[in-house]
Amino acid sequence: MAETTVDRAGAHRAESAPLLQMQQVTLRFGGVVALNEVSFEIHRGEILGLIGPNGAGKTTCFNALTGVYQPTSGQVVFDGQPLGRRKRYQINRLGIARTFQNIRLFQNMTARENVLVGADAHHRTGVLNALFRLPRHRREEAEGHRLADELLELMDLGHRGDDLARNLSYGEQRRLEIARALATKPKLLCLDEPAAGFNPVEKQRLMDLIRRVRDMGNTVLLIEHDMRLVMGVTDRIVVLEFGKKIADGRPEQIQNDPAVIAAYLGVEDDES
Known part of the structure; x- marks a missing residue:
């Protein structure tokens, strides 16, 4: 078997x-x-x-x-x-990543931007790298967007990536919070x-x-x-x-x- x-x-x-x-x-x-x-x-x-x-x-x-x-x-x-x-x-x-009993999303950011906040937790580029868009920053930025899109798809939110979090249904917001937690690669x-x-x-x-x-x-x-x-x-x-x-x-x-x-x-x- x-x-x-x-x-x-x-x-x-x-x-x-x-x-x-x-x-x-x-x-x-x-x-x-x-x-x-x-x-x-x-x-x-x-x-x-x-x-x-x-x-x-x-x-x-x-x-x-x-x-x-x-x-x-x-x-x-x-x-x-x-x-x-x-x-x-x-x-x-x-x-270790977590979600909360009471949803804690950035309501005026898009679903994708919320997930990117989680992805940023492991980025190592500093202010100068970001300011001058040096290669390492561009690589991390591209990786973050790829991960965000993958997690939105995983949570059945791929079609809502550009929508503001406040415009998602309650269930969608719950799933978005899980996606953001997963973006920290826990x-x-x-x-x-x-x-x-x-x-x-x-x-x-x-x-x-x-x-x-x-x-x-x-x-x-x-x-x-x-x-x-x-x-x-x-x-x-x-x-x-x-x-x-x-x-x-x-x-x-x-x-x-x-x-x-x-x-x-x-x-x-x-x-x-």
Whole structure:
């Protein structure tokens, strides 16, 4: 029988170190413990889901690993390097990109220009190169436009490249934000509730896009409330409750985990 994509990804993970490790990360805001000694790994080439009830600490966890917040204790290790007190742009250059719950596009720029902003994150030419349009600057500029057009096509936005971001539909803006994040050429793409506000057709389309992104060689971390989407697209799921990890396993394991059922999916009322 032919080896599947998941089989190949599993074999690769078994042979390589984790791409990202959350190591006993605690994050306090005054007297409030938002994350409490949270540890998990993200393996190269997998789609990991991060779920939990409202207030469980999912977005706080995202913010801790993307440099928005500094852990009170513990550490985040990415591709073998402790992130320490690196700034957000430095973490992005290391290879972590993210989207947000609330869309953060440049609304008065075109779709293509928004993606080019992401592509610029890895350009090395300075002001003089750009001012005098020296060969290196021209090469990077051409490469950026080629990448932007490829990513717009990937996100089914090739026909909207010259349209202002504010004129795109809600679903198109969501996909454009993913394209801009991918333009930074991340090793890890973090998607924060990308299906928020989507109808069932758009959610299925998003699932297909996430799989395509992974099949291109990317690793994906996904926060999402839609359990059908999470169960359908992820390789593994980590569950948080009140800032603590309560489960970590394959989707079918998580579905049947009593702690998850009680904390997140709900339990049947035996007395009803």
